[in-house]
Amino acid sequence: MTTHPSIGERQETEQHSSPWILRGGVAAVLGGVTGIVLSPLMSAAYNRTPDGTGDVRAPWEPALREAAMPLLTFSDPVAVYTVYGMAVITVFLGLLLGVLGYRAYRHSEQADAAMPRREQWGFRLALGGLVLSLLGNIGDYWIGQPELVDFLGFLIGTIGGLFVMAVGFALLGYDAWRSGTLSTVSAAVLVLWFPVAMVVMSVWLDNIPGGALLPLGLVGVTLGFDLVNRVR
Numbered sequence: 001m002t003t004h005p006s007i008g009e010r011q012e013t014e015q016h017s018s019p020w021i022l023r024g025g026v027a028a029v030l031g032g033v034t035g036i037v038l039s040p041l042m043s044a045a046y047n048r049t050p051d052g053t054g055d056v057r058a059p060w061e062p063a064l065r066e067a068a069m070p071l072l073t074f075s076d077p078v079a080v081y082t083v084y085g086m087a088v089i090t091v092f093l094g095l096l097l098g099v100l101g102y103r104a105y106r107h108s109e110q111a112d113a114a115m116p117r118r119e120q121w122g123f124r125l126a127l128g129g130l131v132l133s134l135l136g137n138i139g140d141y142w143i144g145q146p147e148l149v150d151f152l153g154f155l156i157g158t159i160g161g162l163f164v165m166a167v168g169f170a171l172l173g174y175d176a177w178r179s180g181t182l183s184t185v186s187a188a189v190l191v192l193w194f195p196v197a198m199v200v201m202s203v204w205l206d207n208i209p210g211g212a213l214l215p216l217g218l219v220g221v222t223l224g225f226d227l228v229n230r231v232r
Contacts, residue, residue: 034087039213092134
């Protein structure tokens with residue numbers, strides 16, 4: 001038989017969880033805003049490297065290059081791109097804290113055992129994907145050598161992490177939409193960010209993870225604001 005926490009136990013849990021929920025929400029918003037800002041900059045920086053396509057497909061990139069030229073020319077093209085790649089770690093850290101904050105919020109509402117199994121898997125995959133992405137970012141941009149570490153960081157961490165994260169976020173978004181634990185906008189962004197990222201990278205920003213940062217940043221902003229509003 002499933003047992004539910006008493007009103008007193010739930011209030012005590014909420015009091016202990018509120019600071020973590022608030023911190024997670026703020027971290028998610030900051031990480032999300034960083035991702036939105038980094039996305040066009042990182043893609044523009046990549047297009048200036050020898051490995052870049054050189055084919056500017058984003059309609060805003062010529063204007064961005066003109067307006068933000070100092071941000072793209074403060075060092076050689078590869079070094080500039082690497083700096084922005086290293087900065088992406090703040091986006092994944094913010095999202096990781098945001099998901100942990102959301103889990104604390106869900107735990108404050110009901111016992112962990114009472115969570116739908118699909119939602120529990122959503123948390124596991126979302127957190128696992130974010131950890132993989134963090135490790136991939138470290139291997140790809142912070143270490144980068146030898147070439148095998150760079151390649152494995154990109155393949156397993158960046159690519160694998162994004163796919164695992166996408167499944168986890170979709171499960172969380174679907175359950176949030178059904179239960180009403182998040183706003184409709186947040187739930188929709190959690191479900192749709194990865195398909196949108198595929199479109200963005202196919203049409204405009206063909207750099208990975210640069211192209212994925214734009215919709216992923218929206219995940220952080222919407223989820224973070226939802227969490228902050230829950231404890232206000």
